[in-house]
Amino acid sequence: QILKFDAYFQEDVPLSTEEHYRIRQVTIYYYLEDDSIYVIEPVVQNSGFPQGKYLKRHRVPKNDQGEHYHWKDLNRGINITMYGRTYRIVDCDPFTQVFLESQGIELNPPERMPFDPYTEMRKMPLRKYITPSDFDQLKQFLTYDKQVLRFYAMWDDTNNMFGENRPYIIHYFLADDTVEVREVHKQNDGRDPFPVLIRRQRLPKTFVDKKKTFPSCVLEISDQEVLEWYTAKDFAVGKSTTLLGRTFFIYDCDEFTRNFYRDKFGITDFQPVDIKKKLVEEVPQVIPPYNGFGILEDSLQNCFSLFPKPPRKDIIKMLENDHKVLRYQLALVSAFLDGIEPAYAEDNTAFFNSSSPVFGHRFVITDADEYVLNYMESNAESFPAATLQSLRDHFRRQQVVKETANSDIPALGTTKQEPDELIVQVQEELKPHKHLNNKNIQEAFLQCDKDGSGILDKEKFLAICNSLSVPTNSVLLNKLIDLCSCGEDKINYHDFLRAFPL
Missing domain, CATH: 2.30.29.170 (PH-domain like)
Structure with a gap:
């Protein structure tokens, strides 16, 4: 006790x-x-x-x-x-x-x-010899020291030449009502690494009506020239604010800023704004016309890079197709064609009696060897069915002609007269017809053949001949037309045009 x-x-x-x-x-x-x-x-x-x-x-x-x-x-x-x-x-x-x-x-x-x-x-306060102000700046400093509001903003400068959307971070210091704007740099953005766009300072919002003689560009701004300064109420998510002549759009803020506005001003709407970058329109690359220097692949490399590199070679294709050659027989149809770009021919698109432009010249495929047929049949998955079928039909017709010649029985729709002799006779018969223009005749048939197959309907074929005043009522021309027929109401006009050379 x-x-x-x-x-x-x-x-x-x-x-x-x-x-x-x-x-x-x-x-x-x-x-x-x-x-x-x-x-x-x-x-x-x-x-x-x-x-x-x-x-x-x-x-x-x-x-x-x-x-x-x-x-x-x-x-x-x-x-x-x-x-x-x-x-x-x-x-x-x-x-x-x-x-x-x-x-x-x-x-x-x-x-x-x-x-x-x-x-x-x-415990008694010290005696002060100055008139106390209405606002206690010391209390503000002690209360809000090291407390900073952070806003995420964008500056849209796309309306100017070479302008873009640039991200920034706006800091508002509650201790002394100052504002700082910092740049957001990304790796390899090509800009100088200056971290601060606007140094920490009080920013004026509304100025007093000044005289024109006031040297504002020299003297510092004081309370006498500013009617209102920027405060925390002037910043909000989803709104734009102008700081020293530059407009920033605030699209988000951090968690401390949300809590401060919720407790201080009762604001609860902090929905961040989705900032989407404007899609840059892709400029289509236009390949200039071939200038005739070097091969086509080397010339194209100058369009893709400032420092052209040699085109890559398909080594696997070269090893697999070494010593493999596909032989075709061609006939020159037109010597010069304007507006046709040079291109490499693909072996899987070769039709018989079809025309192909090669370096300004148009050729017609007339024949091929048996190795081409064997190669296509062994690699049928790499060739269109129409190409393979046209090759088979060509060799089938050649086989029928050989069998008919051996048996001395004329084939259906043909005579024993050779086509070359018939074409010579037709040319001799057409010599008096001076009005016929062989170039116009060939161009007319080529323009009507949209797919380049070399085959036209008989009705369209006769209509072209009548429009060009070709005497189709001649016996020799009728025999030539019958000789150029392939199937019902189909005519191979390439054989017919051999009678109208350029």
Whole structure:
């Protein structure tokens, strides 16, 4: 069981002009088991002197006669001297009060604990000799120091030449209402690595009506020239803001900024805006006409790169088709063709009696060797079915002609007269017809043959001949037309045009 008393003692301060004495509060503990006393001073932060245990626990002598302090000597409102220091007891706890009253001791009324005058003076604000402003900038700094609002913005400069959408980050410092705009750089963006577009400063929103003589380009802007500055209310997601003549569109912000606007202004709409880049229109690459220098693949490399590289060769194709040659027989139809670009012929698109332009000349495929047929049949998946069938029909007709010649039986629709002799006779017969223009006749048939197969309908064929005043009622011409027939109402006009050479 312990008795607890609240007390204080007064300490003189002789070497200070601001204080003459100091009040130090202590707590006295009396242990009933051995009549010992323990004194402790509560620790006060930044007091400037050591505090804590002031008197260790032991029996404290009362006088020089060997007597010690007893609990009967303790009461409220009395002074007690221990080791030359006088303590004033002002109050006790409820347990101590009940114990002393039960022992027949009349307790004095409690007293108020005095305060230290120097400590109270330190709590008073310092005297200011300037008129306080309406807004406490120090409080703003202490409250919002190191708190920054972050906005993500875009500057759209696509309306100008070489302009583009450039991302920026806007920082608003709550401590002093300053604004900073930083550039967002990407790797290999081709721009100088300057991190700051607008340094940290207060940005004016509305200016006072200035005179034309005010040198604004030289003097710094002060409160006298600015009617309103930018504040946190002027920034919002989904809105545009103009800073020093440049308009930024704010499309998002960070989580701290959302919480600040939610708590400060009650704003809850922070839906980020989807910023989509404008699709750049691809300019189609136009291949210029062939100039005649080098092969076609080498010339095309100059259109694809500033430093042309030799075209890659298909080594696998070269190894697989080494010493394999497809032989065709061609007939020259037209010497010069305007507006036709040179191209490489593919072996899987060769039709018989079809015309193909090669370097400004038009040729007609008239024959091929048997190796071509065998090669196409062994690689049928690489060739169109129409090409393979035309080759088979050609060799079948040749086989029928050979069998007919061996048996001396004329083939259906033909005579034993050779086609070349018949063509010579037709040319001799047409010599008196000076109005016939062989070039116009060939061009007319080539223009009507849209697919270049070399075969026309008999009705269209006769209509072209009548339009060009070709005497189709001649016996020799009728025999030539019958000889050029292939199937029902189909005519191979290439054989017919051999009678009209250029």
